Amino acid sequence: MRLSRYFLPVLKETPAEAQIVSHRLMLRAGMIKQASAGIYSWLPLGFKVLRKIENIVHEEQARAGHIPMLMPTLQPADLWRKSGRYDAYGPEMLRVSDRHDREMLYGPTNEEMITDIVANYVTSYKTLPLTLYHVQWKFRDEVRPRFGVMRGREFLMKDGYNFDLTKEDALHAYNRHLVSYLRTYERMGLRAIPMRADSGPIGGDYTHEFLVLADTGESEVFYDSEVTDLTFGDREIDFDDKAQCAAVLEEFTSRYARTDETHDAAAFNALPEERRRTARGIEVGQIFYFGTEYSEKMGAVVQNEDGARVPLHMGSHGIGVSRLLGAIIEASHDDKGIIWPEGVTPFHAGIVNLKQGDAEADAACEALYKAMEAHGMEPLYDDRNERAGGKFASMDLIGLPWRITVGPRGLKNGVVELTSRRSGESEEMPPEAAIEKLVQIYAGHL
Numbered sequence: 001m002r003l004s005r006y007f008l009p010v011l012k013e014t015p016a017e018a019q020i021v022s023h024r025l026m027l028r029a030g031m032i033k034q035a036s037a038g039i040y041s042w043l044p045l046g047f048k049v050l051r052k053i054e055n056i057v058h059e060e061q062a063r064a065g066h067i068p069m070l071m072p073t074l075q076p077a078d079l080w081r082k083s084g085r086y087d088a089y090g091p092e093m094l095r096v097s098d099r100h101d102r103e104m105l106y107g108p109t110n111e112e113m114i115t116d117i118v119a120n121y122v123t124s125y126k127t128l129p130l131t132l133y134h135v136q137w138k139f140r141d142e143v144r145p146r147f148g149v150m151r152g153r154e155f156l157m158k159d160g161y162n163f164d165l166t167k168e169d170a171l172h173a174y175n176r177h178l179v180s181y182l183r184t185y186e187r188m189g190l191r192a193i194p195m196r197a198d199s200g201p202i203g204g205d206y207t208h209e210f211l212v213l214a215d216t217g218e219s220e221v222f223y224d225s226e227v228t229d230l231t232f233g234d235r236e237i238d239f240d241d242k243a244q245c246a247a248v249l250e251e252f253t254s255r256y257a258r259t260d261e262t263h264d265a266a267a268f269n270a271l272p273e274e275r276r277r278t279a280r281g282i283e284v285g286q287i288f289y290f291g292t293e294y295s296e297k298m299g300a301v302v303q304n305e306d307g308a309r310v311p312l313h314m315g316s317h318g319i320g321v322s323r324l325l326g327a328i329i330e331a332s333h334d335d336k337g338i339i340w341p342e343g344v345t346p347f348h349a350g351i352v353n354l355k356q357g358d359a360e361a362d363a364a365c366e367a368l369y370k371a372m373e374a375h376g377m378e379p380l381y382d383d384r385n386e387r388a389g390g391k392f393a394s395m396d397l398i399g400l401p402w403r404i405t406v407g408p409r410g411l412k413n414g415v416v417e418l419t420s421r422r423s424g425e426s427e428e429m430p431p432e433a434a435i436e437k438l439v440q441i442y443a444g445h446l
C-alpha cells in the first residue's frame with residue numbers, strides 16, 4: 001500500500017473524550033471512528049488489525065478441531081423464552097420488533113440459537129463430540145460503554161459451543177479450549193493469564209477468564225507471581241489427547257490466580273509474601289462448562305449407545321476479538337504511539353522515502369516494495385511529499401514494528417536503514433539484507 005493512495009486519517013490533536021491510551025491511539029491513528037456511544041466504524045487500518053486477530057483465532061480453532069460457521073445477529077425472542085433468558089437478560093439486551101410485530105433481539109451471545117440448531121439436527125451420539133463456533137457481532141446495551149472498543153455496545157466476539165455425550169468429554173472440550181486460547185493470545189504477542197472466575201448468569205462450576213495485566217483493566221486480580229513465568233510457546237499438542245490437554249490445564253491453572261469475584265484471601269495469603277501480586281486486568285476471553293441446562297431446555301437430546309435419550313453436556317467459550325485491539329495497545333505502546341506485535345501488525349514494515357522525487361531514492365523504495373511483496377509481506381510505503389519528521393511521526397504513531405528509511409545519502413554508500421519500533425535501534429545495511437532480515441523476523445507470522 002502506498003500512503004498517498006490509502007485512507008489513513010491520523011489526528012494531530014489528542015481527542016478529549018478518550019480516557020485511556022488505547023482509545024486515544026486508535027482514534028489518533030485513524031483506526032476507528034465513533035458512530036454513536038459504544039458503536040464504531042472500523043476504518044481501513046483498524047479493520048486490517050481486526051481481520052488479523054480474527055484470522056489467528058480461526059487458525060487456532062482449526063488446530064483444535066473446532067468447526068466454523070455463522071449465525072445471524074438478529075434472533076427471534078421465542079428462542080430465548082425457551083431458555084428463560086428473555087426476561088432474565090434485562091436492559092442489556094437490545095430488543096426490536098419487525099413490521100409484523102414479531103419480537104426480535106440483537107444477539108448478545110448464542111447459546112440458545114446454537115443449541116436449537118443442534119437439537120434439530122443431531123440425533124445420535126455418533127455425531128459427537130462436536131464443537132461449533134462463529135465470529136460474529138454482538139450487541140450488549142452496556143450501562144457505561146467506554147474505553148473505545150474495550151467496552152463497546154456492538155463488538156466482535158468469537159463464541160464457540162461444545163456438545164458432548166458425557167461430562168468427561170465436555171471437560172476435555174473445556175481443556176482443549178483452554179490450551180488453544182493460550183496459543184491464540186501468545187500469537188498476538190499477549191500474555192493472557194487464565195484465572196478462576198465467577199460463572200455469573202450462564203451458571204456452572206467450571207469457568208476461567210483470560211486476563212491481560214494492564215493498569216487500565218476493569219478487573220481486580222490476585223495471583224502468584226509464578227504464573228507470569230509460564231509460556232506456552234510452540235509446543236506440539238494432540239488435541240484428541242485428553243491427558244495431554246489436562247496436563248496443560250494443570251500447569252497453567254494450579255497456581256493461585258483469581259479475579260476479585262472469586263478471590264479467597266486466606267488461600268492467597270498462604271503464598272510467600274514476595275510472590276503475592278495484586279493488579280488490574282483486561283478480560284480478553286472466558287471459557288465455561290455448564291452441563292445439560294441449555295440442552296434440557298432447548299431439547300438437545302441424543303440416543304446413547306444403549307438407546308437411551310440423554311441431554312448433551314455443553315460449554316461455551318468466548319474471545320473478545322474487537323476488545324483485543326485495545327488490550328494489545330494497552331500492553332504495547334510508548335509516548336510516540338502504538339507498537340504492534342509482529343503477529344498482528346497491519347503492515348509488516350513501513351518504507352519511508354526521505355526525498356520523494358529523487359530518482360534513485362524513488363527507485364530504491366519501489367524495489368524494496370516489490371521485494372517485500374515477493375516474500376509475502378505487506379509494506380506501507382510513505383510516498384508523500386512531506387518532511388521526514390512528519391513521516392517518522394506518523395509511522396511511530398501507527399506502530400509498524402519495522403521501518404526502512406531510504407535516502408540519497410545512504411544510497412550513495414549502498415545502504416538503507418532498518419529501524420525497530422520497539423527498541424528504536426537502527427542499523428544500516430544493503431536493501432537486500434534488510435529484506436532478508438524482515439523475512440527472518442516474520443518467519444512463522446505470514
Ligand SMILES: Nc1ncnc2c1ncn2[C@@H]1O[C@H](COP(=O)(O)OP(=O)(O)OP(=O)(O)O)[C@@H](O)[C@H]1O
Nearest residue numbers: 149150151152155157283284285286318319320323
Ligand atoms: N462490551 C464489550 N465490548 C467488547 N468486548 C466485550 C464486551 N463484553 C464482552 N466482551 C468480550 O467478549 C468475551 C466473552 O464474553 P463474556 O460473555 O464472557 O463477557 P463478559 O464476561 O460479560 O465481559 P465483561 O465482564 O467485560 O462485561 C469477554 O471475555 C470480552 O473479551
Ligand SMILES: [Mg+2]
Nearest residue numbers: 209283285286
Ligand atoms: Mg466473561
